[in-house]
Amino acid sequence: MGRYGNGASVEDIARAAGCSEGSVENYTNRCFEAILSLQSQFVRKLTPAEKEIGNTPSNLRIVDFTHGMTGSAHDATAFEHTTAAMHPDWFFDGEEFAWADSAYAVNSRTIPVHKKPASLEPMNALFDKVVAGLHVRSEHCIGALKGRFQCLRGLRVHINSNNNHYEACKWISVAIILHNIIIDVEGSQSAEHFQNVHGPDEEGEDTVEELWVSQHE
Template sequence: MAGIGEGSVHNFTKHCFCAIKSLHDVFVRPLTEEEKEQEKRWMEKHMGFGGLWQEGYLMYDGTIVVLYAQPGLDGAAYYTYKANYGINVQIGNTPSNLQIVDYSTGHTGLAYDVSAFEYTTAYCFPELLFRGEEFAWADLAYRASPHLVPIHKQPTSSLDYNTYFDCNVSSFCV
């Protein structure tokens, strides 16, 4: 009968993360200009966003990766508003195929999306992801910036044309 020896879990985890890390640059990378244009055409075709609105070819959202238990060091900082312990992950991906282009990890569950977003490539080095009028979409947990457009807050969200806009933006799946 086989068992797991001391240090096995550590070794298994190490090997899994080495394998994941070796594939990182293959799957997580900025889009080429041709891929960006494909995304913009997809936005126009599927979302009806023409003109400058189709320049939004990425979308950002945060999620919590739930931890099994409270961490021993600074455990309270990992407590989330959903009554569990977790790590905040920010993901920037394309709307058509959900390809991850940018991400940020490691923030405690208490970190708001807007705070954790400040560690993404889009925030720190926007010139690597955006050219000209290009920008990313986000939910209202994020602040508007030259390269990030959040959906509207009240009272402007109740205007007919903003409701239409927000409804289309909210149909993005991250």
């Protein structure tokens, strides 16, 4: 999971581990099944105690996610398939809500920043600037996730069937579960180290590569 692109060779891993290529795939599948069984334990909404100490925007933990969309899908469209969007009154308690960027819908559980021309108003601009700090922290979280698990930068798998698609999505789920487990064990400092490994430059490289692949599929 620490390799990507042409470096993610089953043959190379088998040679380094001293086992057959089939064993690499079998061991990987068995480990994935074990890790996926822990999803409900480690990818969950925050407890009242965790919310009380105010660590929601700062610990780089992932509390909800969705995957399976194509690269052209908008963030707001993907968000509609999360637990937070489909079951907001279960995910949020009382008057809780989530901050979001201007592309998201306004409702009692999702508060986005302002769009133009409202964003040009001084008070609204100040409000949006403060919320932008949370957005940066969200980017840090994804940077830490992709920095630690380089496979998310370029998972070289052929998606020719629904099963191929499902198998590819498992890599994302496993990475997120492990990300949260490590934070629980080692603290958020362990994730901070990896956010610099996958910064804006690396994200830009990935975006260009994803665009090229989508145009040539």
